[in-house]
Amino acid sequence: MAVNGRTPLIAGNWKMNLDHLQAVAFVQKLHWALKDAKHEDDSVEVAVFPPFTDLRTVQTLIDADKIPFAFGAQDLSTHDSGAYTGEISGAFLSKLQCGYVIIGHSERRQYHHETDEVVAAKVQAALRHGLVPVICVGETLEQREESGPTAVSVAQLEVALEGVPASADIVVAYEPVWAIGTGQVASPEQAQEVCAALRAVLADKLDADAAARTRILYGGSVKSSNVASFMREPDVDGALVGGASLVVDEFAAIIRYQKHVGV
Ligand code: PGA
Numbered sequence: 001m002a003v004n005g006r007t008p009l010i011a012g013n014w015k016m017n018l019d020h021l022q023a024v025a026f027v028q029k030l031h032w033a034l035k036d037a038k039h040e041d042d043s044v045e046v047a048v049f050p051p052f053t054d055l056r057t058v059q060t061l062i063d064a065d066k067i068p069f070a071f072g073a074q075d076l077s078t079h080d081s082g083a084y085t086g087e088i089s090g091a092f093l094s095k096l097q098c099g100y101v102i103i104g105h106s107e108r109r110q111y112h113h114e115t116d117e118v119v120a121a122k123v124q125a126a127l128r129h130g131l132v133p134v135i136c137v138g139e140t141l142e143q144r145e146e147s148g149p150t151a152v153s154v155a156q157l158e159v160a161l162e163g164v165p166a167s168a169d170i171v172v173a174y175e176p177v178w179a180i181g182t183g184q185v186a187s188p189e190q191a192q193e194v195c196a197a198l199r200a201v202l203a204d205k206l207d208a209d210a211a212a213r214t215r216i217l218y219g220g221s222v223k224s225s226n227v228a229s230f231m232r233e234p235d236v237d238g239a240l241v242g243g244a245s246l247v248v249d250e251f252a253a254i255i256r257y258q259k260h261v262g263v
Pocket of ligand 1: 179180222240243244
């Protein structure tokens with residue numbers, strides 16, 4: 001656990017990669033890769049976010065082999081059940097023992113036209129079913145140039161937190177759109193500036209305790225070679241990793257780094 005009391009969270013967003021058979025091999029290999037590092041302590045929490053079709057398989061494996069990874073889904077429906085073809089209910093996810101669900105990833109906002117209001121409704125759906133929402137916010141390069149580094153993320157988080165009780169268990173992820181999958185990483189200072197602004201939103205919309213306890217992740221081209229620089233920032237409590245979470249040794253190195261710096 002870090003000195004600030006927030007356990008770092010390293011989350012792997014697989015996006016539409018790895019089928020359920022590949023998922024088994026991946027989780028087993030990652031577990032083996034980390035075994036030597038004795039990661040079965042509370043110095044860092046590891047979570048994987050496979051596609052929906054892998055969740056049952058991943059849950060069964062994690063459960064059977066007592067693998068200390070959390071897991072979650074990449075999205076959920078705003079509705080709990082009914083005539084919504086193709087949608088997945090939070091009720092199903094919590095029955096599968098998902099701990100987390102990613103909400104409002106920029107790829108959902110961009111390709112599926114998810115508005116801030118839809119994101120807020122999904123946050124409510126997650127909380128109704130005992131899932132921890134990983135609320136993603138972040139600006140495009142155009143928006144950064146137009147309104148500065150923090151305005152878009154702050155506004156997105158403010159809407160997402162509508163109706164969220166101060167006691168809710170949530171995670172926030174700052175992912176500048178211009179840094180996702182581009183190799184164009186934000187500087188640690190840029191990440192810190194926005195994460196600090198997001199923590200201020202938590203204090204304002206929820207309360208001081210929620211701001212102190214809620215983990216804020218940075219995401220966007222995180223690799224083993226740069227994770228340390230982000231984790232040194234006081235308001236960055238972990239990473240949401242895309243591409244580098246699909247390579248066992250690289251993802252293990254990102255997780256292991258946490259241990260070695262003793263955060
Ligand atoms: P990336 O993706 O690490 O491949 O940039 C991050 C994300 O989209 O969560």
